[in-house]
Amino acid sequence: MTRPEPAFAEPWHAQVFALTVHLNETGRLPWTDWADRFGATLARHGLARDLDGGDDYFTAWLETLEAVLAETGAADPKEAMQVKQAWETAYLATPHGQPVHLKD
Amino acid sequence: MPHDHHDDHPHSLLPSDPALRVKALETILTRKGLVDPAALDAIIDAYENRIGPKNGADVVARAWTDEGFRAALLEDASATVRELGYYGRQGEHVVAVENTPAQHNMVVCTLCSCYPWPLLGIPPAWYKSDAYRARAVREPRRVLAEFGVFLPDETAVRVWDSTAEMRYLVIPMRPEGTEGMDRAALAALVTRNSMIGTGLARAPS
Structure with a gap:
């Protein structure tokens, strides 16, 4: 028997997927709305070049989730940028092999 | 090195x-x-770890071996698979479509990548690719050929376009030479692609 393909090619694919499913399961994101929005993002990206269904696909997924959360006010884009920066700083300041934590 | x-x-x-x-x-x-x-x-x-094509393969093997289950599945797949515990996100409205010598079924989602997760897990990259999404509807036989599936001319190809409300599970034809095999052995012949319609069930070795 052939070895099954991993469900997710990259850990962050799994994370952004789980985040979206969790928001849906807790009633914060109706799935039909999500499918419409995500489909629209894919269509927009696909106009420029063919998407390969891998990294491209989850990049579009992430972009859609960021836009939805910005609109609902759940995650403001400016704040998201600051927290991303904080994570980056934390990674760069943490010795290799140590768990990475945000300050505060 | x-x-x-x-x-x-x-x-x-x-x-x-x-x-x-x-x-x-x-x-x-x-x-x-x-x-x-x-x-x-x-x-x-x-x-x-827990959700994947083996769930769908179990459903197909049951349909092959139990006429009552098959009838129930074709009548109301959502309720029938729910009884087996295969439900959850993207599994709410599932329709089972059965391959026959007269009709081969193939599933695509032209909008994004709607897929019966509880039965098949996360879709493979090719299912999400623009190429498959665009071409499955336009030239299904050519796409099937690229997957190594060649159908007789008398077999019609029907392409089902999934939506957020409706997802499809293809019941592939039971391979020849599988009489007397038990359900678990049959399930091992049911590939993921055969349940999307881009493959056929494996022949027994």
Whole structure:
């Protein structure tokens, strides 16, 4: 028997997927709305070049989730940028092999 | 070959830009109490380890061996698979479509990548690709040929376009020479692609 393909090619694919499913399961994101929005993002990206269904696909997924959360006010884009920066700083300041934590 | 790049990173490896953006969203939502990190881990674990095509293969093998189950599945697949415990996200409205010598069924989602997750797990990359999404409807026989599926001329190909409300499970034809095989042995012949319609069930070895 052939070895099954991993469900997710990259850990962050799994994370952004789980985040979206969790928001849906807790009633914060109706799935039909999500499918419409995500489909629209894919269509927009696909106009420029063919998407390969891998990294491209989850990049579009992430972009859609960021836009939805910005609109609902759940995650403001400016704040998201600051927290991303904080994570980056934390990674760069943490010795290799140590768990990475945000300050505060 | 000598291991010649230096291994002693002074700091932790910096995740990719999208990975950091996802971490940022998760942090913000967790701080607001909108997200429970343990629930995220549970979702990932489920999709990586427990949910996958073997669920769908079990359903197909049951349909092959139990006429009552087959009839119920074709009548109301959502309710029938729910009784087996195969339900959840993207599994609410499932329709089972049965391959016959007269009709081969093939599934696509031209909008995005709607897919019966509880039965088949996460869709493979090709299912999500623009190429498949665009071509499955336009030239299904050519796409099938690229998957190594060649159908007789008298077999019509029907392409089902999934939506957020409706997802499809293809019941492939039971291969010849499988009389007397038990359900578990039959399920092992049912590939993921055969349940999307881009493959056929394997012949017994």
